[in-house]
Amino acid sequence: MDNCIFCKIANKDIPGKIIYEDDVCLAFLDLSQATYGHTLVIPKKHFANILEADDETVAHLFVVAKKLSASIMSNCHANGLNILTNTDEVAGQSVYHFHIHILPRYDKEELTIEFTDHSNQTNLDEVYEKIMK
Numbered sequence: 733m734d735n736c737i738f739c740k741i742a743n744k745d746i747p748g749k750i751i752y753e754d755d756v757c758l759a760f761l762d763l764s765q766a767t768y769g770h771t772l773v774i775p776k777k778h779f780a781n782i783l784e785a786d787d788e789t790v791a792h793l794f795v796v797a798k799k800l801s802a803s804i805m806s807n808c809h810a811n812g813l814n815i816l817t818n819t820d821e822v823a824g825q826s827v828y829h830f831h832i833h834i835l836p837r838y839d840k841e842e843l844t845i846e847f848t849d850h851s852n853q854t855n856l857d858e859v860y861e862k863i864m865k
């Protein structure tokens with residue numbers, strides 16, 4: 733897609749530190765290393781986000797992300813990792829080409845992905861009814 737920075741990386745129109753590539757996807761280092769070894773896995777075909785992508789592509793990308801995570805963790809001597817995909821602005825998405833973040837983790841303080849405890853404040857029955865309807 734024109735004007736998509738990740739399409740340009742996929743098409744080799746602009747450089748990226750590509751660490752893996754196959755027919756469907758590629759993985760490259762995030763320009764802004766939120767943690768050491770921060771990597772993005774993207775489909776070569778343009779989809780705005782995970783919900784727009786077809787199931788086969790999503791499945792393939794997550795399998796690749798899993799394999800790369802193991803080698804990144806081992807080679808970078810990470811203690812853990814986060815794998816996530818942001819969908820839409822409210823969730824922090826800034827590039828509207830589906831991508832999976834691999835974030836190797838070294839200590840708890842370097843990055844905040846916080847789940848605040850609301851266990852006494854949310855009516856689970858109501859949430860359940862809404863999701864299941």
Ligand code: DGP
Pocket residue numbers: 737748749760761762763764817818824825826827828
């Ligand atoms: P998100 O906020 O989830 O949409 O993540 C987008 C990521 O893409 C963000 O961590 C920075 C990274 N990024 C943006 N532009 C470029 C670029 O031109 N090259 C590389 N390698 N990464 C980029």
